[in-house]
Amino acid sequence: MNASLDILPLSSWINTEGKPLVIAGPCSAETEEQMLETATQIKEEGFAHVIRAGVWKPRTRPGSFEGMGEAALPWLQAVKQQTGLPVAVEVATPQHIELALKYGVDILWVGARTTVNPFNVQELADALKGIDVPVLVKNPVNPDLQLWVGALERLNQAGVKKLGAIHRGFSNAQEHKFRNSPMWNIAIELKTIFPQLPVIGDPSHMAGKRAYLYEIAQRALDLHYDGLIIESHRDPDKAWSDAAQQLTPAALGQMLHDLHVRKESYGSDYASQLEIIRGKIDNLDRELLETLANRFALVEKLAEYKRDNNVAAYQVDRFREVLETRAGWGRSLNLYPNLVDELFKLVHMESIRKQTEVMNQVNA
Numbered sequence: 582m583n584a585s586l587d588i589l590p591l592s593s594w595i596n597t598e599g600k601p602l603v604i605a606g607p608c609s610a611e612t613e614e615q616m617l618e619t620a621t622q623i624k625e626e627g628f629a630h631v632i633r634a635g636v637w638k639p640r641t642r643p644g645s646f647e648g649m650g651e652a653a654l655p656w657l658q659a660v661k662q663q664t665g666l667p668v669a670v671e672v673a674t675p676q677h678i679e680l681a682l683k684y685g686v687d688i689l690w691v692g693a694r695t696t697v698n699p700f701n702v703q704e705l706a707d708a709l710k711g712i713d714v715p716v717l718v719k720n721p722v723n724p725d726l727q728l729w730v731g732a733l734e735r736l737n738q739a740g741v742k743k744l745g746a747i748h749r750g751f752s753n754a755q756e757h758k759f760r761n762s763p764m765w766n767i768a769i770e771l772k773t774i775f776p777q778l779p780v781i782g783d784p785s786h787m788a789g790k791r792a793y794l795y796e797i798a799q800r801a802l803d804l805h806y807d808g809l810i811i812e813s814h815r816d817p818d819k820a821w822s823d824a825a826q827q828l829t830p831a832a833l834g835q836m837l838h839d840l841h842v843r844k845e846s847y848g849s850d851y852a853s854q855l856e857i858i859r860g861k862i863d864n865l866d867r868e869l870l871e872t873l874a875n876r877f878a879l880v881e882k883l884a885e886y887k888r889d890n891n892v893a894a895y896q897v898d899r900f901r902e903v904l905e906t907r908a909g910w911g912r913s914l915n916l917y918p919n920l921v922d923e924l925f926k927l928v929h930m931e932s933i934r935k936q937t938e939v940m941n942q943v944n945a
């Protein structure tokens with residue numbers, strides 16, 4: 582994909598002393614007291630760089646708690662004053678932006694349900710023209726990398742240079758272990774397109790349940806995410822929204838303490854070891870491709886035979902046998918079963934494509 586962003590590094594707009602950025606706070610601002618108590622406890626734990634709170638909550642159905650709106654913004658001012666930490670809220674309309682800025686909100690984020698709508702994102706981008714405020718863009722609810730990229734581009738083209746992405750996972754059509762499937766590949770692709778873009782993991786919305794937060798947060802750090810945004814409430818079970826996925830500030834402090842932060846770069850010893858191993862991997866990958874090319878050359882030969890004898894390209898029994906035997910070989914080589922299965926389904930698709938191409942050539 583041909584895309585680029587003109588943005589400032591994260592470290593130029595927030596000082597995390599080289600550590601991953603941590604944004605913590607309740608799902609929703611409920612009362613002034615709840616905000617102040619939660620934020621003070623978070624501050625005391627000492628891990629957070631930013632306090633978050635939902636003020637306008639996009640709810641799936643009417644009738645659930647939709648956030649306290651403007652009334653909550655002075656509470657965030659009080660939080661800022663009391664903790665000295667910057668505050669972040671979600672904005673979904675130009676009016677939200679205006680109000681958030683009026684009350685001194687330091688960081689804005691665009692929610693997953695907003696990122697899906699380019700009209701909506703463009704309105705936000707237009708409202709942000711000429712305003713120097715960091716904006717974090719959550720992935721769209723559906724696994725569409727282009728929409729995420731497009732939203733980032735719209736904001737950047739409006740002049741937002743303090744820009745980052747939040748990976749919160751993607752809606753599931755069916756029951757799934759996680760509330761929102763991480764689909765890590767999509768975020769990896771995003772980072773490949775925009776290597777300088779800060780990407781922040783949102784374990785709370787992926788997990789949906791406290792018990793899964795640690796494994797997701799660790800995975801994000803393993804992938805060298807630039808930070809985490811995690812919901813924390815003074816009394817999670819009594820939270821007005823997302824009760825099952827919030828942690829007390831103390832439990833969050835413990836979890837963050839237990840996580841392993843992967844190094845940003847490696848020393849010269851590591852570097853040379855890494856180079857040697859990567860060289861070997863390069864050779865193997867080349868051999869892998871040569872092997873595939875040899876396989877497809879045989880498939881082509883077979884296709885000529887099928888064409889001349891009027892035999893179908895797809896042979897279900899043989900394909901089932903291929904999948905079964907390869908699965909067994911994979912198991913004995915300790916390869917992940919899904920990898921072997923997906924790999925041969927992909928190879929088979931290409932095999933059929935090649936064969937139909939050969940079979941539809943006018944007989945030589």
Ligand SMILES: C=C(O[C@@H]1C=C(C(=O)O)C=C[C@H]1O)C(=O)O
Binds near residue numbers: 894897900
């Ligand atoms: C190569 C063949 O054609 C197809 C491709 C296969 C493959 O690539 O392994 C297997 C079965 C067929 O659906 C074949 O018939 O053997």
